[in-house]
Amino acid sequence: MDLKAVFTCFLAVLAVKVTSASLYDPHMFPDKGPFFEGWYMRVSDLYSRDSFGLLFGSVLPSSSGNITAPLVVASVLLRSCDKTIDTCKLVSSDGKFTLNDLNITVKGQPVQSDPDKTAPPDFKWQVNSGSQGGYFEQKGGITTFNFRLGDLILRGKATNPSYWNDQGTGPEGWLINLPLPLHWFVYSLRSELSSCEIQNVTSGAVTKVYTGAVHLEKNWGNSFPRQWIWSEGVSFDNDNATFAMSGGLVDFPFLSVNAYLIGYRNPMKKLSLDFRPVDSLISTQIDGCTGNVSVSVYSLRYKLDINLVAPVATLSSCLLGPEMHGFVRACVESYDATATIQIYERNLLLFGYKLIEQKKFEKIALEFGGMHVCGGKCSNSMPPEEL
Template sequence: MYFLWLCILLRVTLISGNRFDPHVFPQRGPFFEGWYIRLIDSDNGNSIGLLFGQVLPDVSKSVNNYPPVLCSILVRSCSVTGCKLFSHDATFNSSDVKVRVKGKPVDKNPDISSPANFTWLAKNSVSFVFFRSNVSSSSFRVKFGNVSLDGELSSPIPWGPDGEGPEGWVDKFPLPLHWFVYSLRSSIVSYKFKKGREIVFEGRHGTAHMEKNWGKSFPKAWIWSEGISPNNVTYVVSGGHVQVGPIPITAHLLGYRNPLKNISVDFHPYDSYISAKYDGCRGFINITARGPLHSVELYVTAELSSFSQCLYGPESQGFRPVCKETYDASATIYVYRLNILIDKQFLSSVALEFGGENVCGGCTSLKK
C-alpha cells in the first residue's frame, strides 16, 4: 500500500533498463550503483561473495574520507568452533574506473528488452577489478593485496520474463533505491580464490546468485536474505526503511521459486500483505507474505558468531561500514495455495544480512 501511494505522489518519470547493465550517472550526486555476486560450491558447500560499485557523492554535505569506489571479496573461514565471514577490500578513486556497454562509454540507460552486455574495470597501482557480463556468461578477475579471485558463470536464470525484477512495475519510477536480481542461479563454470600462490578454494560445480542496486543511498535500516538449494529451489527477500521526500516508508519484497513443482511466486507491497519480524542481535528474520492465491512463511536464522564484522555499503558520501552478513544461515519455507500447504523446504548455506540501524551494536565510520 505504501508503494501505491508513493507512485501516485511521485512525478511519473519512467526509467528504462534491463537493470543489470550500468546506468548513466547524473551530473550531481548522491547516486550509486553496485553489483553483488554470491557463489555456492556444490562439491564442498563453500560460498564466496564479490561486490563492487561506485558512488557519486553529495557535494552539498561536508567532505569526508569515505572511498567513492570499492570492491570486496567475502570469504568464509572455518575452524573447529564454527565458520565466520571475512572481507578483503580494495578502494579506488573515481578516475580509476572505466565502464563500457557494448564496448562504448555509457551514454544512455539500458534497454529493458536487451540482454546485459558490459564491462566494469577499476585499476590502480596495487589493485585490479574486472567484470564482464553478456547474454551467455559472466566472468571476473580480481586481485588486491595477496588475494585474488577469478571465475566464470553461465548464462542467467532470470527473475521473470522481459526483464522483470523483484520490484515489479514499480521499478519504472524514480525511487530513491532500486534492487534488481539478474540471475537466480547461474551455473559455476569455474572459480579460484588464492592467497599469494596458495589456492584456498576452487571448483567447477555449483550455482551463483547475481544482483544489482542503484539509487541515492542504501536505506537507514534493512534486511536481506538469499538461498539456493541443490535441487534449484531459490528465494530472495529484501526490505527496510527508506525516506521518499517527506514520506517514510517500510517495504519488503519476496520471491520464491521451485521449478520441480512449477511454483513461482512474488510478493510486493502494492499487491500483497507482507509482515516482517527480525532481530540482528538474535540473528533471525521471520517473514509472512500473503497474496491473492499464495502465501509464504519464511524463517531464517544463524549463529551470531558466523556473522562478519561491519562490511562496506554505499551511502550518499561514499562507501562506509554499514552491515553484517553471514553465509551460514538456514531457512525453513512453507508455501500455501488457498491456505493449503503445497511446498515445504529447508535450505542450508543461506545468506543473511542486517544493515544500517538493524545491525546489532551498529557500525562506526571506521571498519571494525
C-alpha cells in the same frame, strides 16, 4: 500497411524480451549526487557447500567537499572457518579506489544512456590501482570476473543465467519504472558456474570450485536505506529451488515506509511466486542480536512464511555499503544461515489455506543492515579511518 512486416517486428520484440534482463547494465551517473550503483555476486559450491561473494560499485556523493570515505569499492567475501569450534565467520577483503581508477563500458563504449530492459546485458566494470583491482564482465549469458583484492585473487566464469522473469523487470515488476530512491534488480537467480578459483598470494593456497550456482544482482539509487535485511539461497537438492528477498525502511520526501520484495522458485513444482508491496501484506520480526528473522506475507492467493536464522558467531564484521558520501560501515552478513519456508495456497472458497510447499535451505546468505545491526555497531557516524 504491411501487416507481415508488422507481425515480424512484433515477434522480434517478443524474442528480445525472452533474453532480456539488461537492467543489469550500468546506468548513467547524473550530473549531481547522491547516486550509487553496485553489483553483487555469490557463488555456492554445490559439492562442498562452501560459498563466497564479490561486490563492487561506486558512489557519486551528494557534495564534493570534504569527502573522506572511499567512492569506489570492490570486496571479496569468504568464509573463514575455525575447526576447533566448528564455526565459519564471513570475512571481507576490500579494495578502495577513486573514481579516476574506474572504467565502465557498455558494448565497449563509455556509458551513454540508462539501460533498456529489451536488450541483453553487455558491459564491463573495471578498476585498477597498482597491483589491486580487476574486472567483471557480462556479455549476453556469459559472466566473467577476475580480481585481486588484498592477498586474494578471485577469477571465474558462469553461464546459463536463470532470470527472475522474462520481462526483464526483476523483483520490482512494473515498480521498476518509478523514480524510487532505491532499486533492487536480480539478473540471475542461479547461473551455472563454469570455472572458479580463489588464490591467497601470501600462503599460496588455492581453492577451486567445479560445480556451483551463481546469484547475480545489482542496486542503484540515492543510498542504502536506514535499515534493511537481505537474504538469498539455493537448494542443494535436484529441484533447483531458489529464493531471494530484500526489504527495509524506504525514505520518501514526506514519509518512510517498510517495503519488501520476495521471490521463490521451484521449477520441479512449477512454483514461481513474487511478493511486492502493491500486491501483498507483510509482517516481520527482526533481531540482529540473535540473528533471527521471521516473515509472513499474504497475497490474494498465497501465504508465505519464512524463518531465517544466522548463528551470531558466523556474522561478519561491518561490511562496506554505499551512502550519500561514499562507502561506510553499513551491515553484517553470514553465509551459514538457514531458511525454512512454508507456502500455503488459499482454497477455492477463500477460507483457509492449504500447505503446498515446505522447504529448508542451508548455507544461505543473510544480511542485517543499518539500524537492524545489533547495538548499532555499524553506525555511519564511525570515522572513515576506522573502516
